[in-house]
Structures are given as structure tokens and as C-alpha cells.
Amino acid sequence: MNRALLVLLTAGLVLLAGCGCGTGTGSTAAAPVVPAAASAEFNQADVMFLQMMIPHLGQGAEIARLAKDRTAREEVKVLAAAIEVTQVFEADTMSDLLRDWKQPATMDANPDAHAHHGGLPLTSPDTIATLAAVTDNFETKFLNLLTGHQHNAVEMAKAETAGGANPQVKELADRIVQSRTAEISQMLAFLGK
Template sequence: MTRWQRRRRTAVAAVAVAAALTLTACGGQTDDRPEVDGTIIQPGKPGEPAEELDEAPVITPAAANAADVRFAQMMIPHHAQALEMGELAPSAGGSEQIRSLADRIVSAQRPEILTLAGWLDELGERAPTREQIESGDLPMPHAHGDHGGEGEAMMGMATEQQMAALRRARGDDFDVLFLQLMVRHHEGALEMISDVLTEGSDTQLGKLAAGMASDQGSEIDRMNQLLARMG
């Protein structure tokens, strides 16, 4: 079993534990996350329909610890690079499949950035403003290595050279490089999520992280299938 497979199995197990804890804390309430397609969806209570929201929902910190804060502060710039990658797709001349996938990633991760920033602000922790998020003026962490605080390397991040190559790429070359970089990017995110689900203590942040793991795990499978077809 590869290191990635071990980490993914850990993340899946942690998601299951987080879901069970959430059900207990909410008296049996489920957290079925509808697919994000550009509209922000708030799941309803059992037997009630989901709600369409105009903006990202606010999560109120409960009993956050250092692992929770570290995760939120790191995931914001991590997501920011995914947005930058995804926003290159419409003008790169690649396939409709890749443009659709990139749009899905951007549509899911932009509201997650807003939610994480709002959660940090509620705690009085360092967080970007809405204006910084909407303008894309976010600090970008270094690529490669293990993750940590500001200025340290972060798992799954593309290097400056890789991002420059992606900006230049067109057509099939863009599609292949986008998939390769985004698979690695998602794998890095799953490692970060696995850590917060095992070390963090805030239930609501755990629910958000578990949803991220489910979405990004599915997207990794889809991207690997597309790469296999491209040879």
C-alpha cells in the first residue's frame, strides 16, 4: 500500500468518525451534502428540503483548539491556489470536461474560503477580509514538504515553475498538466483534513472538513480516470 493510499484510508476513517460524532451531537441529524454546482446549498433537517443560500453559511466556533485554527489558516491559501488553477481553464482551449471540472472546484472552494475566514474572525484569529478573498489578494504558501504555519511548505501545492507552465499550456497539454497538478493538490488537502479530523476539537469545523474530504476524494477518482483515458 502506497503512502497516499494509507493517508486516504486514514482520511476516510476520520470522516466516518466525524460523521458519527456529528449525528450524536445533533440528535440524529444527517449531513448529506448536495453536489455544489455554483449555488451554495445548506442541507435541511431530516425530511426537509435543502436551502439555496446567497452567501456562504457562517459556522460559529465551539471548542476550537490549535489544530483547528492551523487547519483553517492553511486551507484558505491552499484553496486559493486551486481557484487560480481552475480559473485558467476557460481560456486554455482544453476540453469541456476539464472546464466543467475546474468550474466545479472553483464553485465549491470559493464559499469554503469565505466560511473558513468567517470562522477564524469569530475566534479573533488572523484571517483575510472578504475584500481580499473576492479580489484574490491572498498570501500564497510555499510548495512541497510538510505543512505548517505561515511561510512554511504546504502539502500538494504547485511550485511557481509548475504554475507558470500551467499558465502557458494550451489544449490537451493544459488538460493533462491541470489534472496532474490538481490530483496532487487534492491529495495534499486530504492529508491536512485527516490531521484536523483526528487532532481538532471543533465539531462544526470537523463537519466542514469531512465534507471537503468527501468532495475532493471523489474528484481525485474522477481526475485519475480522465488521466488514464488520455494515456
């Protein structure tokens, strides 16, 4: 893949994820994901989505950082860096919403509390540690793990768009579905699938 196309792809992923800011009429950049004066209307599905996504995003950024010095292909490094930046931004946005709503930033860690919606969608810390210690075939293992991790984000975001009440959070969830789906497609292409 040529470098210019890769830069355009990365910029598109960041915009899909909501990192762009429209400034005035005629701007082609995406609107901010969550305006400063976000709607106070929310339900438990919105809260749970944000609480579950914050640690998920943290893990995604952690996994993405592993590629910085460990992968050979520049396009994989660029994609990983874009994923890291996007997920840190999204986690900050979500934390701000929960704080504005006076809701806890952490979810109930008891897996039984999440049984009715598929359990906790986190990647095992042991699995991430194993990837960090890999010395051979890192890139393939990295792409496979991150693809699965991003798939979980898509599933959580789809549940939010179906059951959430807050328009800004539902928009953020829709952007997550779009951006993670594009990332998964790109990673599968890197894997030759």
C-alpha cells in the same frame, strides 16, 4: 460522459463540499457546512487547518480557472468550474471562522514552523505559472497538477479530523476529504488511469 450525468456529478461534488443548504424538513440538500452561530470551542489544530487551507483553496481556485478557456473537453471545464466555486465558498467560510475566533487569517510562512506536520502543502507559484503558460497538452498537465493539489487538501483535512476540536471545522474537513477524493477519482478517470 453524457451531459446530464456530468451535471449530476458536479452537483453532487458541490453538495459534498458543503455548498448546499437544507431548508426545513424533508429537504434532500446537504446541511450548511458552518452554521452562523458556530461553536466557539476550538484548538490550535483547528486554527492551523483553517489558516493553511485558505491559501491552498485560493490556489485551487486559481488552478481551476486556468481550464476555463484552455481545455477541450466540456466535462473537464464543468468540473473545474465546480471546484472553483466550491473552494471560494470554503475559503470565505474559513475566513469567517477565524475572524469570529479573533485568530489571524494567515499562517506562519516559515516552513520550519510546519515541519512536525509535513510542511506547507501549497503548490509552488512557479508551478502554477508554468501551467498557465503551457501551449501543448494543457489538459493532461492541468489534471495532473490539480490531482496532486487536491490530494494535499485531503491530507490536511484528515489531520484536522484527527486532531481538531471544533465540530463544525471537523465536519468541513470530513466533507473536504469526501469531495476531493471524488474529484481526484474523476480526474484520474479523465486521464484514463
